[in-house]
Amino acid sequence: MSQSQIILLILAVVGVVFGIGVIFIGRRAKPAPRTTIAQQRATTTVVDTPVEAPVVTEPVVSAPVIEEPVADEAVVEAVVEEPVTRSVRERLSKARGALSGAVGSVLGRSGVDQSTWDDLEEALLRADVGVKVSKALLDDLRGRVKAKELSTPHEVIGALRSTMKSRLAGASRDLTFDSSLEGPNIWLMVGVNGAGKTTSLGKIAAQQVAAGRRVVMAAGDTFRAAAGEQLATWAERSGAEIVRGAEGGDPSSVIFDAVQSAGARGADLVLADTAGRLQSNTNLMEELRKVRRVAEKGTGRVTEVLLVIDATTGQNGLVQARQFAEATQVTGVVLTKLDGSAKGGIVFAIETELSIPVKLVGLGETIGDLVAFDPDEFVDALFD
Numbered sequence: 001m002s003q004s005q006i007i008l009l010i011l012a013v014v015g016v017v018f019g020i021g022v023i024f025i026g027r028r029a030k031p032a033p034r035t036t037i038a039q040q041r042a043t044t045t046v047v048d049t050p051v052e053a054p055v056v057t058e059p060v061v062s063a064p065v066i067e068e069p070v071a072d073e074a075v076v077e078a079v080v081e082e083p084v085t086r087s088v089r090e091r092l093s094k095a096r097g098a099l100s101g102a103v104g105s106v107l108g109r110s111g112v113d114q115s116t117w118d119d120l121e122e123a124l125l126r127a128d129v130g131v132k133v134s135k136a137l138l139d140d141l142r143g144r145v146k147a148k149e150l151s152t153p154h155e156v157i158g159a160l161r162s163t164m165k166s167r168l169a170g171a172s173r174d175l176t177f178d179s180s181l182e183g184p185n186i187w188l189m190v191g192v193n194g195a196g197k198t199t200s201l202g203k204i205a206a207q208q209v210a211a212g213r214r215v216v217m218a219a220g221d222t223f224r225a226a227a228g229e230q231l232a233t234w235a236e237r238s239g240a241e242i243v244r245g246a247e248g249g250d251p252s253s254v255i256f257d258a259v260q261s262a263g264a265r266g267a268d269l270v271l272a273d274t275a276g277r278l279q280s281n282t283n284l285m286e287e288l289r290k291v292r293r294v295a296e297k298g299t300g301r302v303t304e305v306l307l308v309i310d311a312t313t314g315q316n317g318l319v320q321a322r323q324f325a326e327a328t329q330v331t332g333v334v335l336t337k338l339d340g341s342a343k344g345g346i347v348f349a350i351e352t353e354l355s356i357p358v359k360l361v362g363l364g365e366t367i368g369d370l371v372a373f374d375p376d377e378f379v380d381a382l383f384d
């Protein structure tokens, strides 16, 4: 072999080795970028381009699922409470803004004059605050403007808002439960037909059962054939027990039986439903007096008489409240259907004229739609 042939052979071998090396390195290098992208998708390593953005959100969503079991109670409560609070505000939407139109016009003027008072009076009456309370509120404001305590429209609106809040402040809105009683506490639901007695009773039962109390429902509405069935459905939903009587029977004796039975079973609370009207010509108020008397014949005591008023009935609610209060020593009002009415102002008339606290508010037809009445939140809803 000549010298030049040897050199050519060496060059060929070097070329082949170099080629194999390039192919080998190339193969190892190629999959690497694919793996990196895959890893980025899986681990959400920073990806700046908008195309990759949805990939980033995926694992973020799944993160709380892993953390859920170790989340502490406060966090869980906050998560659960937030939508509830929001929905109370949302469902007050009809009541909401009952005064806002007038507030807008009053604030739109440069001073306080007769049209200020006209606008406010009309709005208060439309919100069902009632003639008497509206007059008292406006007289107070007029006096303060005269005394130069208030001068701008802004100050007048601010003062009205805080006076309305202070009118509702101070009342005790807790449901009375006397744990020192030998027998069960009895809470009576009263009110005209269709007001929401049975529905509110069901919602209250659910809250009391959730609070750890043993609850017995008394189907004291023997007037309507379906009333017992309706209450039985609520008993099932809420986890309460129920005592029913014969249709057309004596409401007092059904409630008496329920109280006896609750006492024997060691139950804490009897929730007694009543009819909004009667078969016979007996006076409803007479009947309710009797119910109360008979309910307390044993060891149980009536610690709440809750008058259920439909907010959409407006000022008529005040007339009902007066009648029931005289007959049954009403201890609190449940104002229902506030989700469908801008007439919540009846609260002021009931509390001011009859001194009965509004304790609960109905904001819908389902089991969770009953909340404690919060005057500040309510007044803010009327204005905003």
Ligand SMILES: Nc1nc2c(ncn2[C@@H]2O[C@H](COP(=O)(O)OP(=O)(O)OP(=O)(O)O)[C@@H](O)[C@H]2O)c(=O)[nH]1
Residues within 6 Å of the ligand: 191, 192, 193, 194, 195, 196, 197, 198, 199, 200, 221, 224, 227, 274, 275, 276, 277, 308, 336, 337, 338, 339, 340, 361, 362, 363, 364, 365, 369
């Ligand atoms: N939107 C809304 N509907 C309600 C509320 N409370 C009750 N209702 C509805 O009002 C209607 C009458 O409710 P009931 O609980 O049957 O009324 P009641 O006072 O027991 O009526 P009687 O048994 O006939 O005397 C039902 O359709 C309920 O679903 C509420 O807060 N909001």
Ligand SMILES: [Mg+2]
Residues within 6 Å of the ligand: 197, 198, 199, 221, 227, 273, 274
């Ligand atoms: Mg009923």
